Amino acid sequence: MPLTLIISHLLLLLSFHHFTFSLGYCQNHHCSHHDDLFTDRAALLAFKASTFSETNVLSNWTFTDDQDASSICNWIGVTCQDIMLRKRVVNLTLNRKGLRGTISPLISNLSALVTLVLSENELHGVIPYPMSDLKSLKQLSLEGNQLQHRVPDLSSLSGLTYISLANNHFSGEIPRFLFRNCTRLQYLDLSGNKFHGTIPPEIGNSLPVLANLNLYDNLLTGELPASLRNCTCLNGLDIENNDFCGELSADMFCRARSLEYLHLSYNNFRSSEKNTNLAPFFTGLRKCVNLRELELTGIGFRGELPATIGLLLPISLTQLQLGENQLTGELSPSISMLTNLTLLNLSSNLLHGAIPKEIGAMENLERLLLSDNNFTGTIPETMGAMKHLGLLDLSRNMLTGEIPEALSNLTQLRMLYLHGNQLSGPIPATLGKCVNLETLDLSRNRLTGGIPLEVRGLNELKIYLNLSHNLLDGPIPVEISKMDKVQEIDLSYNNLSGNIISQLAYCVGAQSINFSHNLLDGPIPASIGTMQNLLSLDLSFNLLTGDIPVSLQKCTSLRLLNVSYNNLTNMVPSGGPFESLDITSFLHNPLLCGSISGLLRCPKNKRQDFPFLSKKIFALMLATSASATFFVTTICCSVCCSLLKKAVFIARDRIEVGCNLPQPLESKYPRITYAEILEATSSFDSRRLIGTGSYGEVYRAELKDGREVAIKVLKTQGKNSSKSFNRECQVLRNIRHRNLMRIITACSQPDFKALVLPFMAKGNLESHLHPSSDLSLIQRVNICSDVAEGIAYLHHHSPVKVIHCDLKPSNILLNDEMTALVSDFGIARLITSIGEGAATTSDTLPNSTANFVIGSLGYIPPGTS
Incomplete structure (x- = not known):
């Protein structure tokens, strides 16, 4: 047989063998492929069986006998991928689906799973221990549920790069398995739980690529481990609201050049030299050239605020929070060198001296909080240059002088708090240019003059207008009625006079109005009865006359009405909110009568019907009343002048009387009407x-x-x-x-x-x-x-x-x-x-x-x- 023919037969034989082997391989692979998908499907259905939702979000997790196994790849939240010629479930993402129930242990049969995201649901129970079989898992996100007890040992999941168990009810110590085998971990969030104990000392050695560590809102104690210095890839550290202690040394974070946020608030740290020198710690942070947020609120810092603070901290800072400490000294002009700051919070400290005029150079500031210190001097005119400022809080200091007209340049200003100082002079009319103001509080100062007509420009006020406890006089301007969104208006404890404007009813959003302790006279406008959102109306300690409007019965939301210490007359209405009022709302109005306990009873025939009286009797009454009127008028004029003068002095004296009003909650709490x-x-x-x-x-x-x-x-x-x-x-x-x-x-x-x-x-x-x-x-x-x-x-x-x-x-x-x-x-x-x-x-x-x-x-x- 020729050699070429032999070779041809051999090649044909080999080809046939290869075809037979390939066919067998494909058939076996096909079966294995379906077996894997059947296993994945069973695991997913077991998960569905252990959970439920009111919206039936997993409604398409169903199958029929005629469906291909790969149909599960179209189920909501499920992603499949070919792995070594086999289609497997690699991603299960069901965040914010309203799921309730528990996590089935059979979820561990999804052996090819890479990402598991079940965050922001209402799952309870524990993390099933068999989850340690998910050897391919890289991302585990279970935050925002109601899971509890200890975290099981998941040390076999060596490929994990992302773990978030935040905002659950986990307890015990920080899981040690994280530091034995999870060396690729980049993101770890255990915040909002009940973990206690210390941060494991080996953290910096075991997690060399850790970028984000969030442990806030737990019960952790002890000092920060020294090995934390080795986390050179650290991008963010948030350990707020724990009970950590110890000294924050200069070299603690100096090697973390990528650090962007450092949140240490509400712990018990101390600075160098027995908590008297902040400079070394700040100097160490200077090397964190990407640092943007530094939060050190309420951590127990004492000592003087460094005079070179603007040189010590990195120029990249956008937020600096040092409030609620016991810092002393003056605020150095060098603070203005931190030109990228959008938030500066130094409130609730012991700082004194003048606010430096250089602060006006911080043009990027959006929020400036210097309240509850001992600052003196005047408000710098240069603050008018901070064009992006939305919140300015200088309250409860000892500032003097007038309110600068330059503040009118702050057209983005939404909240202005200057209360509790010793400011004097008039309210600048130019404040009306701050058209975006939502809250204005100038109370508890020594401001004089009238309320400027330009307040009509403040028609965006939504929260409150508080000018109480000053020395303001003159009438209430009609322009105040343009504030149709404001919820509270407080003009109490001033010397305001004239009538209450009937246009006040245009303030349809008002819930509380306080005009007490002034010199207002005339009647109570009947139009106030149209204010359906009104909860509280205090007109006490004025000189008001006339009837209490019957229209107030229509104010069904009204819960507090105080018209005491006025000169009101006739019958008190009895319907609507008046049914729940008592005598304390009407004290010292001797000519009021009504059915409320403590008031005089009104006569049944209070109105006299003069047409039916005889002419003689009528003439006699008329002559008698004329004579009596002349005599009484002479005496009353003298008495009234004396009383009016006395009322003025009383009102002025009341300016100095304190009143503990509740302060609004922090801005992180949503408002409710x-x-x-x-x-x-x-x-x-x-x-x-x-x-x-x-x-x-x-x-x-x-x-x-x-x-x-x-x-x-x-x-x-x-x-x-x-x-x-x-x-x-x-x-x-x-x-x-x-x-x-x-x-x-x-x-x-x-x-x-x-x-x-x-x-x-x-x-x-x-x-x-x-x-x-x-x-x-x-x-x-x-x-x-x-x-x-x-x-x-x-x-x-x-x-x-x-x-x-x-x-x-x-x-x-x-x-x-x-x-x-x-x-x-x-x-x-x-x-x-x-x-x-x-x-x-x-x-x-x-x-x-x-x-x-x-x-x-x-x-x-x-x-x-």
């Missing part, structure tokens, strides 16, 4: 009432965004109600803990105060104990543990130490997971440190409970007995 509360509670429908007490009432409500909340409406009649409300707001604003009730927002008016809180579906502990208990032993132990952790946080870890003073079963609320939350801080005591080891009750909020037994009978705390 009374009208929204009224709508959410169906006008305080009794069917929504879920609790009552000496403090007031609690209603179950639903906000416009669908959130179910509890609205706590406080009684305002008691003499300590305002203090109780302020104290509860102060406590809830400063604490963050999973076992303490948090505040969503608040609504504060002189006559109406309410807190908006999360709704606790399981009620309070008392309802589960009496008349008979439905709690198991495990549940009781867990509740005790939760309460103990919450109280321990208040006593030892809170930024402001708090003593609850009224801990009892009815003040312990239970959520869906039977987690206990301590609530009701209305009589709590705030504690501040003095020296070493001593403590005292904070005078930030005067404590009405300081001199008597605190708490409820049967639950009085031992510390006050």
Whole structure:
């Protein structure tokens, strides 16, 4: 046989063998391919079975016998990919889908999964331990759920680069497996949980490429580990609201050249030289050439603010927050060298001296907060050059002089707070050019003159106009009626005179109006009765005359009306809001009568019908009254002049009288109006009432965004109600803990105060104990543990130490997971440190409970007995 023929046969034989092998391989691969997809499908259906959502978001997670296995790749949130010629599920993304339930352990059968995102749902339970079998997983995002207990050992997931478990209920120490095998980790977020203990000392050695570390809002303690210096790739570090301590050394972050944000607020750090020298720490940060945000609020810094602060910190800074410390000294002109700053917060310190005029060179500033210091001198004219400024807060200092007209150049200004100083002179008419102003507070100064007509330019005011406690005189300008969006107008404690303008009714958004302690005269305009949003109207201590308008009966939202100390006459209306008023609203109006207890009873035939009197009697009465009128008029003129002069002096004296008004909550809390509360509670429908007490009432409500909340409406009649409300707001604003009730927002008016809180579906502990208990032993132990952790946080870890003073079963609320939350801080005591080891009750909020037994009978705390 020729050689060529032999070779041809051999090639044909080899080709046939190769074809047979390939066919067999493909057939086996096809079967394996389908087996993998069947396994993935079963895992996904098991996950679906363990969860549910009101919108049935996983409705297309179905299959029929005639469907190909690859149809699961079209399911919502599922992404497939070919891996070694096999199609597998590699991505499961179901964030913000409203899912409830638990995470099925069978999810571990998605063995090719690379990304698992289940964030911002309502999943509860634990992370299933079999998830450690997801060897291909690189991104794990479970934040914003209700997962709890300890995080299981996931050390086998060596490929992880991104982990976010934030805003859950995880407890225990920071998982150690993260530092044994997850060396590729770049992003770690454990914030908003109940982790305790210290940061593992090996963090900087085990995670060499770590870029973002977020641990804020936990119970972590101890010093920052020295190995953190080795995290040279660090881009962001946020450890706010913990209990870290120790010295912030100069070299702590100097090697992190890529660092962009450093948030250390609300811990217990100290600077060099026994917490007296900030310069070394700032100098070390100078090498972080990309640093944009530096937040050091409330970390216990003391000592003088470095005179060279503008040279020490990196020029890249856009936000510098040093508020709520105990910094002393003067604000150096060098601060103006930080020209990229958009936010500068030095409020609540002990700084003194003048505000440097060089600050005007910081043209990029959008928010400047210097309140609650001891600054003196005048407001620099140069501030008028900060064209981007939207918030200027210089309140509660000792500034003098006039308000600079240059502030009118701040056309982007939305909030201006100058209250609580010693400013004098007139209100600049040019302020009317600040057309974007939403809030203007010039109260508690020594301003004189009239309210300028140019206020009509401030028709964008939405929050409040407060000019109270000054020396303003003249009439209320009609132009104020252009402010149709403003919610509060306070002109009290001035020398304003003339009539109350009838056009005031055009302020349709107003909820609170206070014109008390002035010299206003004339009648109360009937047009005020058309103001449907009005909650509070205080016209007391004026010279008003005439009747109380019957139209006020139409103000169905009105809860507080005070017209006492005027010269009003005739019958008090009896319908609408007048049904809930008492005599305190009408004191010292001797010619008023009506059905309210304490008022004179009106005669049945109060109006005399003169046409039916005889002519002689009528003539006699007319002559007698004429003579009496002449005599009485002579005496009254003398008396009135004396009284008017006295009233002027009284009004001026009242200018100096203080009044503890509740301060608005921080800007991070959303605003809510009374009208929204009224709508959410169906006008305080009794069917929504879920609790009552000496403090007031609690209603179950639903906000416009669908959130179910509890609205706590406080009684305002008691003499300590305002203090109780302020104290509860102060406590809830400063604490963050999973076992303490948090505040969503608040609504504060002189006559109406309410807190908006999360709704606790399981009620309070008392309802589960009496008349008979439905709690198991495990549940009781867990509740005790939760309460103990919450109280321990208040006593030892809170930024402001708090003593609850009224801990009892009815003040312990239970959520869906039977987690206990301590609530009701209305009589709590705030504690501040003095020296070493001593403590005292904070005078930030005067404590009405300081001199008597605190708490409820049967639950009085031992510390006050």
